[in-house]
Amino acid sequence: xxxxxxxxxxxxxxxxxxxxxxxxxxxxxxxxxxxxxxxxxxxxxxxxxxxxxxxxxxxxxxxxxxxxxxxxxxxxxxxxxxxxxxxxxxxxxxxxxxxxxxxxxxxxxxxxxxxxxxxxxxxxxxxxxxxxxxxxxxxxxxxxxxxxxxxxxxxxxxxxxxxxxxxxxxxxxxxxxxxxxxxxxxxxxxxxxxxxxxxxxxxxxxxxxxxxxxxxxxxxxxxxxxxxxxxxxxxxxxxxxxxx
Numbered sequence: 001x002x003x004x005x006x007x008x009x010x011x012x013x014x015x016x017x018x019x020x021x022x023x024x025x026x027x028x029x030x031x032x033x034x035x036x037x038x039x040x041x042x043x044x045x046x047x048x049x050x051x052x053x054x055x056x057x058x059x060x061x062x063x064x065x066x067x068x069x070x071x072x073x074x075x076x077x078x079x080x081x082x083x084x085x086x087x088x089x090x091x092x093x094x095x096x097x098x099x100x101x102x103x104x105x106x107x108x109x110x111x112x113x114x115x116x117x118x119x120x121x122x123x124x125x126x127x128x129x130x131x132x133x134x135x136x137x138x139x140x141x142x143x144x145x146x147x148x149x150x151x152x153x154x155x156x157x158x159x160x161x162x163x164x165x166x167x168x169x170x171x172x173x174x175x176x177x178x179x180x181x182x183x184x185x186x187x188x189x190x191x192x193x194x195x196x197x198x199x200x201x202x203x204x205x206x207x208x209x210x211x212x213x214x215x216x217x218x219x220x221x222x223x224x225x226x227x228x229x230x231x232x233x234x235x236x237x238x239x240x241x242x243x244x
Contacts, residue, residue, distance in 0.1 A: 009101035012050050016095065019043045019060070020087050026065055027072055027083040033065045040065050054101070059094055096124055100131075114236045116156045122149035123232065126225050130218075139216035146228040147176070147211050150204075153232055154179035157239055162186055180204055180235065187238050200238070203230045 022040050026033050041064055051058050062068040077083045113120045126145045133139050151174050158171070158179035163186045165171060171178035181201060188197045207227035213220060236242055 008050055008054060009098045012047065012054075013095065013098050015043055015047050015050075016091060016098075019047060020091055023062075023065070023068055023087050024084050027068070027077075027087075028080040033069060037065045056094070056097065059090055096121070096128075100124065100128055112236075112242065114232060114241050116152065118152040119149055119156060119232060122152055123229065126228065130221055130225050133218070133221060136216055139218060139221035142221040143211035143213070143216065143224050146207060146224050149228050150176040150180070150207065150231065153235055154183075157183050157235060159183075177204065177208060180231070183235070184238070200231075200234050203227060203234060207231050 019040065022036055022043070025031060026036065044060070044063070047060075048058055062071065071077075072083050072086070077086055122145060126142055126149065129138070129142050129145055133142065154171075154176040155173065160170070163179070163182035165178055165182050166185055167178075169178065171182070181204070184197055184200045184204075188200065207224065207230070210220060210224035210227055216224075233242075
């Protein structure tokens with residue numbers, strides 16, 4: 001990743017945050033649209049140009065603030081809170097991508113996403129955290145993010161009506177191990193799948209073990225991240241999310 005691209009991403013993040021603030025302000029009792037519309041349009045032109053240079057789509061469809069006004073009126077965004085949330089959601093994926101570039105991570109257009117939004121978003125956060133970590137506390141954060149990914153993964157695939165707990169204890173909403181173990185046991189049942197079950201459960205056990213280490217360095221954090229990715233990919237395959 002060259003310095004120009006990293007710097008461009010940093011400037012874009014600042015400009016997008018400024019644009020977000022303008023959109024939120026006019027929608028929540030701030031300045032009148034006619035007072036700041038030209039500033040918004042100028043920012044939009046600059047953001048559009050820089051995103052085009054990076055070959056990234058602009059998620060914002062509003063040419064001017066009056067267009068944004070018409071949208072929130074027509075879509076029933078009646079509360080300040082709903083308008084703020086719409087703007088945050090509008091830019092969420094774009095800002096995550098730009099933060100990856102800023103952290104020195106190349107855009108991985110070949111990566112296969114699972115379609116489980118929280119899982120995919122969590123994996124992106126792990127990559128950013130690992131790249132920007134410098135000390136033990138930073139590396140421990142990679143493990144915490146991995147734990148959240150596995151919980152989100154478990155909640156996405158676990159069906160209590162089919163996936164009977166192996167030990168008879170009903171898992172809590174955050175008990176990723178019991179939920180995923182039960183999922184694996186049911187979806188890969190039978191003697192012919194014995195090795196596959198063993199592999200999937202071993203990957204899960206390794207991911208969980210690495211997350212709970214009190215001391216962490218880059219290698220431990222990187223292995224923890226890799227183990228989580230392995231579990232996610234394995235469960236995605238079992239679930240049919242990699243079928244062609």
